[in-house]
Each structure stands twice: as structure tokens, then as C-alpha cells.
Amino acid sequence: MRAMLYRVLSGGVLLVLAGCQSVGENTSSSGTFKAPPVPQTELTDYLAMRCSDLLQMRTRETNIIENPLYWAAFISCARQTEPNTARVIASRWAESGWYNTLRTAIVLSRSLPENTVRQNYLNQVSLVHEQIPASVTPLFNMWWDNEQLALKLAEQQSQYALLKSNTDQELETLRQQQQLLHQQLETTTRKLENLTDIERQLSTRKAGGAYTPDTGAGHSGTTQSSGSASGQAGSGGEETP
Numbered sequence: 001m002r003a004m005l006y007r008v009l010s011g012g013v014l015l016v017l018a019g020c021q022s023v024g025e026n027t028s029s030s031g032t033f034k035a036p037p038v039p040q041t042e043l044t045d046y047l048a049m050r051c052s053d054l055l056q057m058r059t060r061e062t063n064i065i066e067n068p069l070y071w072a073a074f075i076s077c078a079r080q081t082e083p084n085t086a087r088v089i090a091s092r093w094a095e096s097g098w099y100n101t102l103r104t105a106i107v108l109s110r111s112l113p114e115n116t117v118r119q120n121y122l123n124q125v126s127l128v129h130e131q132i133p134a135s136v137t138p139l140f141n142m143w144w145d146n147e148q149l150a151l152k153l154a155e156q157q158s159q160y161a162l163l164k165s166n167t168d169q170e171l172e173t174l175r176q177q178q179q180l181l182h183q184q185l186e187t188t189t190r191k192l193e194n195l196t197d198i199e200r201q202l203s204t205r206k207a208g209g210a211y212t213p214d215t216g217a218g219h220s221g222t223t224q225s226s227g228s229a230s231g232q233a234g235s236g237g238e239e240t241p
Contacts, residue, residue: 072139
């Protein structure tokens with residue numbers, strides 16, 4: 001127990017002495033504290049640069065292409081670029097290197113690309129993504145995920161447009177068929193009405209034609225009977241004398 005307590009106390013004393021020594025290194029002989037020296041390297045504020053200047057940079061310097069602040073500013077500037085301008089800028093990075101491939105892809109993503117174009121530059125980036133430094137990887141992963149979502153959304157929109165087009169064509173075909181059937185129905189209805197009128201007229205004529213001959217025959221028979229009677233009467237008168 002005493003040995004363990006001794007070890008703990010000894011360790012504490014050593015820690016205190018080490019702390020005193022560390023403070024002493026940053027303390028002058030007069031006892032005042034000395035601040036550690038400030039590094040002379042100046043960090044470039046890429047976010048404060050003009051986008052026209054930033055997008056024109058073709059540097060391959062390690063301290064720039066491995067700086068995530070540079071890529072953050074580059075992505076921000078690319079999003080502010082007009083689609084036509086983005087296509088022109090992207091055509092300037094024909095040199096090899098993962099940084100030029102990534103620059104081209106980032107700028108092309110702002111050019112309102114078709115699905116085939118987007119898939120093409122994403123395939124190019126996937127070939128060099130293992131060369132991307134670890135310092136840039138987190139930012140690259142965010143950009144990559146966003147591009148994958150944009151690609152999937154564009155594919156869904158394309159499928160919806162195709163489905164809508166097919167549906168519109170089917171609806172138009174059904175509308176034309178309905179219109180044709182309506183016209184045929186109207187034509188058939190008119191024909192039926194005409195047939196009904198013709199049958200009605202024929203029925204009326206038949207009824208009128210049957211009545212007229214009967215009336216004429218009756219009058220003729222009466223006349224003939226009267227004539228016969230008169231003749232008989234005349235004949236009888238002649239025989240009497």
C-alpha cells in the first residue's frame with residue numbers, strides 16, 4: 001500500500017516538474033511569458049478572390065490543390081457561373097491530373113448537362129478519385145453525393161416526361177376515338193330519324209290510298225244501280241201501253 005502511494009506521489013511530482021519546465025521554456029529570465037513565434041506563411045483567402053480570377057487558375061501547386069478552402073471557393077464560384085460560360089471554362093482544362101478532371105466536372109455540373117454528359121464526367125472522376133488527397137476528400141464526398149442525387153433526379157424527371165408523353169398520346173387517341181364515335185352516333189341518329197320520317201309518310205300514304213278507292217267504288221255502284229233502276233222503269237213504262 002505504501003509502495004503504491006509512493007508511486008502515485010512520485011508520478012504527480014514528475015508531472016508538476018514537467019509543467020514547470022514547459023512554462024520555463026516560454027518564460028524569459030525576467031519571468032514574463034513569451035508567445036510562440038507566428039509562422040511567416042500567409043494563407044490565401046480564396047473565398048475573397050474574384051470568381052473570374054479563381055476559375056482561370058491552372059495551378060498544380062500542392063499547397064493549392066490540396067487546400068480544401070480552394071476547392072470550397074471553386075465550387076462556390078462554379079455555381080455562380082452561367083451555363084454557357086461554364087462550358088467554355090470547362091473546355092480549357094484538357095491537361096491530365098486529378099485536379100483538372102475534378103475542376104472540369106465541377107464546372108460542367110453548372111452547365112445544365114444532359115444525363116449522358118453528367119454520367120460521362122462522373123465516370124471520369126471515378127477513375128481518379130483515389131488520387132484525391134485526404135484533406136480534400138470530405139469536401140469531394142459531399143460534392144459527389146450531390147451529383148449522384150442530381151443524376152438520379154434527372155433520370156426520374158426524364159422517365160416522368162416519357163410517361164407523361166405516352167399518357168398524353170394515349171389520351172389524345174382516346175379523345176379522337178371518342179370524337180369519331182360521337183360523329184358516328186350523330187350520323188346513325190340522323191339516318192334513324194330519316195327512316196322514321198319515311199316510314200311515317202309511307203304509313204300515311206297507305207292509309208289515304210285505301211280510303212279513296214273505296215269511296216269512288218261506292219259512288220260508281222250507286223250510280224249504276226240508279227241507272228239500272230231507271231232503265232227498268234223506262235222499259236216497264238213502254239210495255240204498259
